[in-house]
Amino acid sequence: MDPSPPQPAPGPPPPAGGTAAGAPSLPPALRDLPVQGGGPGRGATLAWGTACLALILLLAGQILYHERHRLLAIPALEPGVRALCRPLPCALPPPRDLEALRLTRRRIRALPQRPGILEVTAVVENTAPFPQPAPVIELTLRDLQGRPVAARRFFPADYRPEEAGGQPLAAGESISLGLSVQDPGAHAPAFEFRFLPNPHGGGRL
Numbered sequence: 001m002d003p004s005p006p007q008p009a010p011g012p013p014p015p016a017g018g019t020a021a022g023a024p025s026l027p028p029a030l031r032d033l034p035v036q037g038g039g040p041g042r043g044a045t046l047a048w049g050t051a052c053l054a055l056i057l058l059l060a061g062q063i064l065y066h067e068r069h070r071l072l073a074i075p076a077l078e079p080g081v082r083a084l085c086r087p088l089p090c091a092l093p094p095p096r097d098l099e100a101l102r103l104t105r106r107r108i109r110a111l112p113q114r115p116g117i118l119e120v121t122a123v124v125e126n127t128a129p130f131p132q133p134a135p136v137i138e139l140t141l142r143d144l145q146g147r148p149v150a151a152r153r154f155f156p157a158d159y160r161p162e163e164a165g166g167q168p169l170a171a172g173e174s175i176s177l178g179l180s181v182q183d184p185g186a187h188a189p190a191f192e193f194r195f196l197p198n199p200h201g202g203g204r205l
Contacts, residue, residue, distance in 0.1 A: 100128035
């Protein structure tokens with residue numbers, strides 16, 4: 001057999017930036033332009049992030065403003081709510097902690113000059129480090145089995161008539177109580193006190 005005919009030698013490589021055969025080449029001015037990335041720039045990303053953060057803070061502020069009274073009822077959230085509201089135009093009720101109220105020197109006795117009436121005396125002390133509204137005091141008389149026989153609630157105006165303006169209990173302040181209730185008879189020898197939130201006060205229960 002005859003040997004195969006010789007193959008033609010490969011041509012010179014295309015110049016840098018060239019195109020395939022038959023395709024028009026780019027002008028030198030366009031060929032030297034830098035290639036831009038397809039994604040957003042760093043400045044645009046930072047601007048979007050700042051805008052999103054501002055919207056989140058605005059939404060949180062609106063929730064805090066409209067739900068501040070409900071949030072105050074959660075002891076763990078009360079300090080934060082008060083701290084955030086301090087620089088904002090959102091009025092808050094004064095702080096309150098019923099567990100910081102102490103009741104001592106309780107005594108109950110009949111009044112000979114007022115038949116059928118019992119006088120209950122006690123001392124209430126505010127051990128909280130802040131002033132707080134005077135509470136509603138509920139007095140319950142119980143029988144020997146612990147069942148309630150009679151009950152009455154006393155509002156601050158009932159036991160602090162001289163403080164008609166609603167002055168709060170100062171930190172460390174003690175006040176003496178003198179309450180009068182109907183005598184339910186000898187079958188109710190026990191009594192107990194309970195502090196309730198004043199509807200005209202504020203803060204957590």
